[in-house]
Structures are given as C-alpha cells and as structure tokens.
Amino acid sequence: MSVKHALSRGLELGRSLFQLGLFKPAGRVAAKFRGERLRVSRPTRTVQPQTFLPGRYRFFRLSLSGLAAQLQSGAFRRVVGGGAPRNRAVFLAFGVGLGLIEQQLEEDRTSAALCQEIQAVFRKKKFQTPLKPFTSGYKLEDYVIGKQIGKGCNAAVYEAAAPFAATVESGKCSLVELNQKQTDDDNLKAGPLRFSATPSFPLAMKMMWNIGAGSSSDAILRSMSMELVPACSQALTNEQGEIALDGHFGTVPKRLTAHPNVITVYRAFTAEVPLLPGAQEEYPDVLPARLNPLGLGSNRTLFLVMKNYPCTLRQYLEVCVPNRMQASLMLLQLLEGVDHLCKQGIAHRDIKSDNVLLEFDSTGCPRLVITDFGCCLAEDLGLKLPFNSRWVSKGGNACLMAPEVATAVPGPGVMIDYSKADAWAVGAIAYELFGQPNPFYGSQGLESRTYQEKQLPSFPAAAPEDVQLAVKLLLRRNTRKRPSARVAANMLHISLWGKRVLARLDQTRMDELTDWLLCQSAVVLLKGRGSGGSSVEAELQRCFLANIDLEDLRAAVSFLMYGQQQWKSLLAHYTEP
Ligand SMILES: Nc1ncnc2c1ncn2[C@@H]1O[C@H](COP(=O)(O)OP(=O)(O)OP(=O)(O)O)[C@@H](O)[C@H]1O
Numbered sequence: 001m002s003v004k005h006a007l008s009r010g011l012e013l014g015r016s017l018f019q020l021g022l023f024k025p026a027g028r029v030a031a032k033f034r035g036e037r038l039r040v041s042r043p044t045r046t047v048q049p050q051t052f053l054p055g056r057y058r059f060f061r062l063s064l065s066g067l068a069a070q071l072q073s074g075a076f077r078r079v080v081g082g083g084a085p086r087n088r089a090v091f092l093a094f095g096v097g098l099g100l101i102e103q104q105l106e107e108d109r110t111s112a113a114l115c116q117e118i119q120a121v122f123r124k125k126k127f128q129t130p131l132k133p134f135t136s137g138y139k140l141e142d143y144v145i146g147k148q149i150g151k152g153c154n155a156a157v158y159e160a161a162a163p164f165a166a167t168v169e170s171g172k173c174s175l176v177e178l179n180q181k182q183t184d185d186d187n188l189k190a191g192p193l194r195f196s197a198t199p200s201f202p203l204a205m206k207m208m209w210n211i212g213a214g215s216s217s218d219a220i221l222r223s224m225s226m227e228l229v230p231a232c233s234q235a236l237t238n239e240q241g242e243i244a245l246d247g248h249f250g251t252v253p254k255r256l257t258a259h260p261n262v263i264t265v266y267r268a269f270t271a272e273v274p275l276l277p278g279a280q281e282e283y284p285d286v287l288p289a290r291l292n293p294l295g296l297g298s299n300r301t302l303f304l305v306m307k308n309y310p311c312t313l314r315q316y317l318e319v320c321v322p323n324r325m326q327a328s329l330m331l332l333q334l335l336e337g338v339d340h341l342c343k344q345g346i347a348h349r350d351i352k353s354d355n356v357l358l359e360f361d362s363t364g365c366p367r368l369v370i371t372d373f374g375c376c377l378a379e380d381l382g383l384k385l386p387f388n389s390r391w392v393s394k395g396g397n398a399c400l401m402a403p404e405v406a407t408a409v410p411g412p413g414v415m416i417d418y419s420k421a422d423a424w425a426v427g428a429i430a431y432e433l434f435g436q437p438n439p440f441y442g443s444q445g446l447e448s449r450t451y452q453e454k455q456l457p458s459f460p461a462a463a464p465e466d467v468q469l470a471v472k473l474l475l476r477r478n479t480r481k482r483p484s485a486r487v488a489a490n491m492l493h494i495s496l497w498g499k500r501v502l503a504r505l506d507q508t509r510m511d512e513l514t515d516w517l518l519c520q521s522a523v524v525l526l527k528g529r530g531s532g533g534s535s536v537e538a539e540l541q542r543c544f545l546a547n548i549d550l551e552d553l554r555a556a557v558s559f560l561m562y563g564q565q566q567w568k569s570l571l572a573h574y575t576e577p
Contacts, residue, residue: 118548142162232258417479
C-alpha cells in the first residue's frame with residue numbers, strides 16, 4: 001500500500017467510522033478542566049486520545065501516533081487488512097483523522113445552520129414593553145404620585161399613575177396574595193409582609209437626588225446618564241421624534257434593547273424637585289434650598305418612570321423560600337438578563353438582590369428583572385475598562401465584585417475585563433435563591449479578593465445537581481475556567497428541559513441534541529399560541545432558542561458531561577466497599 005493509498009484509505013475509513021458513530025463523541029464531549037482530561041468511555045472506542053489537534057477543532061483529541069500504534073497492534077488491524085508497515089499506518093491514521101474532521105465539520109455546518117434558523121424564528125418576535133406609544137408622560141405634571149415605595153443611596157422611588165400607563169399590566173399577584181395562597185406551606189418563613197403592587201399605581205417613579213451636578217439638563221445627564229441605559233426609545237423621544245430630554249444627545253449613553261429580565265424605563269425627563277411625601281423627614285439634606293434652607297440639592301433633577309413591581313428579590317427572599325424549580329428558574333432568569341447585557345456590551349457592576357425586582361406570572365412563579373443601572377459600564381470599548389488610576393470606579397457593592405475586578409491594580413495599560421463579572425455575582429446570589437446566606441456577605445463572609453474555591457460553603461443539597469455544578473463553575477476565580485452567563489444559562493436550560501437527551505449524550509451525537517432543539521422549538525411555538533405563552537417558563541424557553549449558538553451549546557454540554565463524570569466518580573467513591 002503506497003503512502004497516498006494509505007491516506008485515502010484512512011480518509012474513507014475515518015468517514016465511515018464517523019457515520020457509524022463509532023468514534024466521534026469521544027473528542028466532542030471532551031473538555032479540559034484544571035489540566036486534566038475528561039474521557040467519556042465508550043464501548044466501541046479503541047483509541048486513547050493523547051494529543052490535541054490545533055485550531056478551532058481541537059476538541060478532536062485524536063493522537064495520530066496513538067492511532068497508528070493501535071492500527072499496528074490492535075483492533076483496527078482486521079479492519080485495514082492487517083500487516084500494514086509502520087510508516088503506512090501513520091498515514092492511514094492521518095487519513096482517518098482527516099476523515100473524521102471532515103465529517104465533523106460537515107455536521108457542524110448543518111447544526112450551526114439549524115441553530116441560526118431557530119434563532120431567526122425566535123428573534124423575529126421581539127420582546128415588547130407593555131406600553132403602547134403615547135405622546136405624553138414627559139412632564140412631572142402628567143403623573144399622580146402616591147406614597148414612597150423605596151429609597152437607595154441615590155434616589156427615592158414613589159408609586160405613580162398616568163393615563164398613558166393604563167396598558168401596563170400589574171404584577172398579577174402580590175406577595176401578600178401569594179402568602180395567603182401559601183399559608184399552609186411549611187417552607188414559608190414567618191415574617192411581616194408589607195409589600196403589595198397597588199393596581200391603581202401601576203408605575204414607579206424614581207427621583208434621583210441631585211447634589212452638585214447643577215440644574216441644567218446637560219449637567220444632570222452628564223452625572224446620571226447611566227440611569228438611562230435601560231430606557232426604551234419612547235422614553236426620551238416622543239412620537240414626533242422630538243427629544244423630550246432637552247440635553248445633548250452626546251450625553252445619552254448606549255442603550256439596551258428590551259428584555260423580559262431587564263427593567264425598562266418608560267420615560268425619563270428632568271423637572272424641578274417637588275416636595276413629595278416623606279421628603280422633609282427622610283431626605284431633607286438632598287432637597288434644594290427652595291424646599292429646605294439647609295438642603296444641599298440642586299433645583300432640578302432626573303426622573304425615571306418604570307413599572308411598579310411588588311417587591312425586590314431581597315424582600316421576597318426574606319419571607320419566602322422558593323421551591324427548587326422556582327429557584328432554578330430564578331437563577332436562569334438572572335443569567336438570561338446578564339447574558340442580554342453582555343451581548344449589548346454592558347456590564348451592570350452592581351448585581352445584588354436589592355437591585356433585582358420581582359413580580360409573579362399567572363402561575364405564581366417569580367419573574368425577575370435586573371434594575372438600577374447607576375453603576376454600569378456602557379462604554380464603546382465594550383466590557384473592558386482602562387484602569388489607569390485608582391480614581392476610576394470599578395463599580396458598586398464591593399462584596400459581590402468578581403475576583404478579577406476586586407484584585408485589579410491600577411496602572412498604565414491595565415484593563416479590567418467585565419465580561420464574566422456579573423455572571424460571577426449571579427453565582428453568589430444563587431446561594432440566596434436556594435435559601436442559604438450569601439457566602440460573600442457579613443463579617444464572617446468570604447472576600448471575593450482572596451477566597452479559595454474550596455472555601456465556598458457546600459451548596460444546599462436540595463438544589464439540582466446541575467445547578468450546584470453551574471454555581472460552582474460560576475464562582476471560579478479564573479475567568480477562563482468560568483462559563484459565561486450564556487453557557488451557564490444553556491447548562492440550566494438543557495438540565496431543566498433536555499434531561500433525557502443529556503442522559504444519552506455519552507453515546508449520542510450532536511444531531512440528537514439538534515433534534516431536541518427542533519422539538520423544543522415546536523413545543524415553544526405551540527405554547528406561544530396558548531395561554532402558557534406569557535409564563536416565566538415559556539419566556540425562558542423562547543430566550544434560550546433566540547440565543548442558540550452551537551459553540552455555546554457545546555460548551556454547556558461539555559460542562560454538564562464533566563459534572564456527570566464528577567458525580568459518578570464521587571458516587572463510586574462513596575459506594576465502594
Ligand atoms: N420599579 C420599581 N418598582 C418597585 N420598587 C422599586 C422600583 N424601583 C426601585 N424600587 C425600590 O426602590 C429602592 C431603591 O431603588 P434603586 O435601587 O433604584 O435606588 P438607588 O438609590 O439607585 O439604589 P442604590 O442605593 O443601590 O444605588 C429599591 O431597592 C426598591 O425597593
């Protein structure tokens with residue numbers, strides 16, 4: 001057999017092996033974690049992968065020399081007719097490798113095309129804010145303002161109503177109502193319940209405290225512009241295309257498109273600071289001299305109008321312990337929200353349970369939205385921040401600052417990469433969702449700057465295994481080993497709705513996964529026609545399909561397979577005699 005012949009024979013052999021499914025997933029499901037290799041044992045596999053092939057397809061862990069050795073000595077001898085001299089065997093092996101790669105590329109092209117088609121179907125129907133276009137609501141006088149519903153370090157928030165907001169659906173079920181439904185539930189902690197979404201005030205108005213920015217719209221915008229990141233297009237521009245905020249557009253930052261898990265600001269405008277209920281008692285110092293002679297505030301400030309949510313995530317968790325399905329769905333929503341921000345080049349930088357608002361869908365499942373973008377990074381450079389001086393702000397809440405941000409030291413040319421920082425914070429909040437204290441809070445808590453992964457408290461055993469794995473991975477210090485919010489979200493999606501496929505993945509090919517994607521698409525489209533279309537679960541499934549990408553999906557599968565291997569070995573360890 002000549003070298004050329006050996007190569008072409010190998011190529012054919014590789015193609016057939018691939019078609020027969022004898023060979024491929026060994027490489028595909030492989031992943032490299034902590035330098036150790038994961039191998040999925042398959043009964044038909046005879047080749048021990050030893051080296052990586054370079055480039056994008058390096059998940060093919062075919063060792064050509066290993067393959068050649070096998071061909072010389074083992075199972076393939078019969079297949080190739082035996083007795084091939086060593087150098088020919090190398091070429092034969094090389095051919096097999098090429099054949100496998102060629103087929104894999106082909107299959108990838110098909111799967112990637114399918115993913116794109118699914119994406120296109122689910123992206124066509126854009127998430128709509130529940131507000132119809134309306135010409136008013138750009139002045140304080142357009143609103144009736146009720147009682148105060150919240151207060152932070154930078155603003156007071158009041159319930160509000162306006163004729164144009166009649167289309168804003170209230171949060172369906174308030175925490176009070178939910179509590180009444182669940183009084184028998186043993187899981188429910190005792191505690192005062194004070195929150196309710198008042199249907200007559202479907203809106204929330206956030207009045208920023210303006211100390212020192214001055215009263216011109218331009219100055220206000222310059223100092224508070226990040227609050228406008230989640231503002232929808234009608235928030236700033238009315239139907240005639242007039243800019244309602246009479247500042248320069250230059251000071252208006254990058255803005256987010258609407259997403260079910262991110263707050264939408266319906267209207268933003270500047271106006272004179274009014275004397276609202278509780279102002280003299282609760283925030284006299286930030287009032288303008290017109291209202292309090294000792295006040296330090298400017299005369300005008302920024303107002304933001306949003307939907308009025310029944311409570312924050314923190315308030316909800318103080319009185320309720322979500323069941324494991326609800327907690328998983330809540331975690332998934334936070335990951336979906338963060339992924340949406342990342343895709344648009346925005347880092348929130350202050351994700352915490354106070355900055356997540358909550359309402360309930362028609363089934364009583366909590367729906368979460370990320371809010372308060374005051375500390376966000378929304379620069380043209382995307383998720384990287386030049387950190388050349390210690391005066392550059394790294395973001396809010398130091399406790400939930402990802403290790404790569406917390407440990408960054410300012411200097412010339414230093415850049416902080418925020419692409420996985422919000423995902424890390426979500427990993428920490430996951431403990432709260434499953435009823436445990438956040439490990440990074442309190443005087444005894446870990447410090448994100450210094451903690452070691454093995455110091456993380458064990459995750460509640462009641463949480464699904466895949467959730468435990470996802471959280472463990474999200475809290476990895478090394479960003480290269482930490483999944484992105486998208487990949488972690490994919491893990492949970494597959495775990496929640498594709499468990500059956502996952503169980504078969506060690507013997508399956510990618511096409512089984514793509515078949516499952518097609519089935520999911522059909523189910524979600526059908527659900528969308530029925531009443532289930534607005535439930536949190538349906539929204540999440542739509543989100544997943546609208547963002548489906550082969551590489552991210554594959555990464556999620558690799559992490560899940562890695563987790564399964566770990567569980568199996570842990571189990572084996574404990575069941576050994
Ligand atoms: N849309 C809303 N619906 C209901 N309550 C809200 C809404 N927005 C804010 N709140 C309440 O007001 C509080 C303060 O709001 P927010 O966190 O936006 O203010 P802040 O001053 O920017 O906060 P921080 O201190 O985190 O900077 C929230 O914790 C929440 O309780």
